[in-house]
Amino acid sequence: MYTAGRTAELTGVPRETLRKWEQRYGVVQPTRSEGNYRLYDDEAVRRLAAMRDLVDSGWSPRDAARHVLDEPATATVAGLEAPGGSPHEELDELAAAGEDFDVVRVEDLLDKAFAEADLATTVDEWLLPSLVRLGEAWQRGAVSVAGEHFVSAAVVRRISHAFQQLPHAPAGAPRVMVGLVRGSRHELGVLAFALVMRSRGMDVAYLGADLPVEAWVDTARTLQPAAVVLSAPTVEDLPAVREAAQAIAPHAPVFLGGAQQHRVDGAEPLGHRIGEAAAELAARLGDGG
Amino acid sequence: MYTAGRTAELTGVPRETLRKWEQRYGVVQPTRSEGNYRLYDDEAVRRLAAMRDLVDSGWSPRDAARHVLDEPATATVAGLEAPGGSPHEELDELAAAGEDFDVVRVEDLLDKAFAEADLATTVDEWLLPSLVRLGEAWQRGAVSVAGEHFVSAAVVRRISHAFQQLPHAPAGAPRVMVGLVRGSRHELGVLAFALVMRSRGMDVAYLGADLPVEAWVDTARTLQPAAVVLSAPTVEDLPAVREAAQAIAPHAPVFLGGAQQHRVDGAEPLGHRIGEAAAELAARLGDGG
DNA sequence: CAACGGTGGACAAACTGTGGACAAGCCCAA
DNA sequence: TTGGGCTTGTCCACAGTTTGTCCACCGTTG
Numbered sequence: 001m002y003t004a005g006r007t008a009e010l011t012g013v014p015r016e017t018l019r020k021w022e023q024r025y026g027v028v029q030p031t032r033s034e035g036n037y038r039l040y041d042d043e044a045v046r047r048l049a050a051m052r053d054l055v056d057s058g059w060s061p062r063d064a065a066r067h068v069l070d071e072p073a074t075a076t077v078a079g080l081e082a083p084g085g086s087p088h089e090e091l092d093e094l095a096a097a098g099e100d101f102d103v104v105r106v107e108d109l110l111d112k113a114f115a116e117a118d119l120a121t122t123v124d125e126w127l128l129p130s131l132v133r134l135g136e137a138w139q140r141g142a143v144s145v146a147g148e149h150f151v152s153a154a155v156v157r158r159i160s161h162a163f164q165q166l167p168h169a170p171a172g173a174p175r176v177m178v179g180l181v182r183g184s185r186h187e188l189g190v191l192a193f194a195l196v197m198r199s200r201g202m203d204v205a206y207l208g209a210d211l212p213v214e215a216w217v218d219t220a221r222t223l224q225p226a227a228v229v230l231s232a233p234t235v236e237d238l239p240a241v242r243e244a245a246q247a248i249a250p251h252a253p254v255f256l257g258g259a260q261q262h263r264v265d266g267a268e269p270l271g272h273r274i275g276e277a278a279a280e281l282a283a284r285l286g287d288g289g
Numbered sequence: 290m291y292t293a294g295r296t297a298e299l300t301g302v303p304r305e306t307l308r309k310w311e312q313r314y315g316v317v318q319p320t321r322s323e324g325n326y327r328l329y330d331d332e333a334v335r336r337l338a339a340m341r342d343l344v345d346s347g348w349s350p351r352d353a354a355r356h357v358l359d360e361p362a363t364a365t366v367a368g369l370e371a372p373g374g375s376p377h378e379e380l381d382e383l384a385a386a387g388e389d390f391d392v393v394r395v396e397d398l399l400d401k402a403f404a405e406a407d408l409a410t411t412v413d414e415w416l417l418p419s420l421v422r423l424g425e426a427w428q429r430g431a432v433s434v435a436g437e438h439f440v441s442a443a444v445v446r447r448i449s450h451a452f453q454q455l456p457h458a459p460a461g462a463p464r465v466m467v468g469l470v471r472g473s474r475h476e477l478g479v480l481a482f483a484l485v486m487r488s489r490g491m492d493v494a495y496l497g498a499d500l501p502v503e504a505w506v507d508t509a510r511t512l513q514p515a516a517v518v519l520s521a522p523t524v525e526d527l528p529a530v531r532e533a534a535q536a537i538a539p540h541a542p543v544f545l546g547g548a549q550q551h552r553v554d555g556a557e558p559l560g561h562r563i564g565e566a567a568a569e570l571a572a573r574l575g576d577g578g
Numbered sequence: 579c580a581a582c583g584g585t586g587g588a589c590a591a592a593c594t595g596t597g598g599a600c601a602a603g604c605c606c607a608a
Numbered sequence: 609t610t611g612g613g614c615t616t617g618t619c620c621a622c623a624g625t626t627t628g629t630c631c632a633c634c635g636t637t638g
Contacts, residue, residue: 324637
């Protein structure tokens with residue numbers, strides 16, 4: 001349950017507007033605390049965010065509200081849409097190897113994939129889809145928590161390995177800061193992004209997960225990077241990401257990945273194809289603008 | 290059991306606030322000493338730390354309390370380390386390179402270190418002491434949060450890289466499960482441990498951080514490993530580690546690393562020299578005992 | 579005795595609710 | 609084009625709520 005202020009942060013809709021939307025259209029009916037404070041649940045946040053998206057894209061608030069109310073309540077699943085209805089019967093190779101805890105097979109699969117010529121394509125076409133299918137398999141109980149952890153750990157190791165093997169950026173290469181804000185821990189995406197960036201000759205400073213805003217600002221001021229790349233994987237990350245983006249903006253251009261990337265002002269969204277986005281950004285910076 | 294002042298230290302929450310959180314939300318119900326002093330146990334400390342993390346990241350205290358009470362499973366965020374106490378005046382090479390965000394220098398230092406003949410010695414004599422000094426430098430403000438993150442990320446990458454480069458274990462090699470329990474996130478130590486174990490020919494299944502107890506038990510039952518290695522880095526981790534150790538024990542021998550390793554019954558402490566401990570355990574398992 | 583802890587109350591600062599005001603934008607008839 | 613009416617986001621004043629910190633007074637510990 002979230003208070004009014006927090007809900008405003010999460011959805012990007014001002015408190016007052018939130019109240020008006022409730023009074024005028026009844027998009028949400030928050031319960032009340034003892035002290036008569038509004039308490040919004042996850043479903044309310046989802047609806048408000050959906051309505052905000054519609055309004056932003058030109059719908060009239062009244063229509064947007066009607067549309068949101070007509071939609072059945074959806075259980076949000078980490079920002080990922082359910083696949084087009086085809087229940088994958090056979091397990092992904094990677095997931096199967098993970099469920100057997102077969103170190104050799106998992107690492108062989110990853111080795112083979114990373115031997116491909118184009119890193120960006122490998123990441124977008126094979127690695128990330130495989131991980132999405134792994135997540136789906138885990139959700140429907142086809143893969144255990146431990147199996148999922150086992151594969152994820154192997155993937156992170158493999159990306160780190162690839163990152164390490166790449167030659168260092170030449171002197172004078174554009175510098176890019178990559179990492180996650182405080183509270184955020186989904187390293188896989190940013191790590192893959194950092195990998196592709198380095199493969200394109202960028203000077204990547206990878207700062208890891210859970211870094212406070214002040215640290216981002218101080219470092220950006222010191223390093224004067226050509227770009228700062230963050231990720232907004234979940235709604236919960238939004239307040240911290242917004243705060244960071246705003247604070248960093250005066251010192252360096254901010255780019256954003258992750259499912260919630262379009263919900264942050266002042267940061268340029270990079271899209272959802274990590275490898276492609278990294279390659280593009282690298283080309284742009286390498287060309288001097 | 291901890292007194293009010295000690296608990297305030299451990300959790301970073303002032304004594305008075307601790308009391309208010311107890312009175313207002315009932316997050317904890319410390320037992321009392323003869324003289325009516327509050328006595329907090331490990332679980333209380335864990336909850337308070339979890340609540341503090343939520344509040345720090347923007348939750349209202351009331352919501353945070355409800356969350357902590359609803360879901361004792363909630364993962365905690367940053368841990369608290371006890372400082373060593375010896376103030377090294379000159380900065381460590383690694384720390385200095387980290388403060389300048391000098392990718393090349395940090396990776397060169399790590400490369401050189403890992404080129405040493407004996408991996409276990411490198412880990413114990415250079416890597417971990419360097420990281421301890423880095424932590425000290427950070428605590429006395431000589432290194433920024435970002436600098437510390439930067440170096441840590443590079444170290445994790447380098448260990449992953451080394452792990453990846455090692456040949457796979459031969460068929461029939463003793464299998465060892467390595468990882469962290471639910472709520473625990475200090476991967477560095479267990480990762481280094483896994484690295485040395487693999488270098489000694491063990492079949493290491495690295496399961497990563499934040500794995501729930503049930504997953505450990507199920508997996509141990511399936512894999513029948515020769516050993517399960519966990520870590521208890523902070524006080525906050527103790528309850529979960531104790532639970533896991535007790536649950537896994539019937540299926541496989543449990544070994545323990547980390548600062549709090551001696552405070553868990555039913556798990557054999559491995560000592561604080563990670564590389565040495567891993568080499569020893571490997572020798573022991575390899576000899577069939 | 580000094581340091582520490584418990585209790586209850588006080589308090590300021592931040593947050594929230596309510597109802598209404600209001601300006602800007604839009605639609606539509608004149 | 610003009611003007612009235614409607615919609616919609618924002619702002620405001622006033623009152624109530626929540627929350628971290630401070631304090632005085634007294635008991636406990638070593």
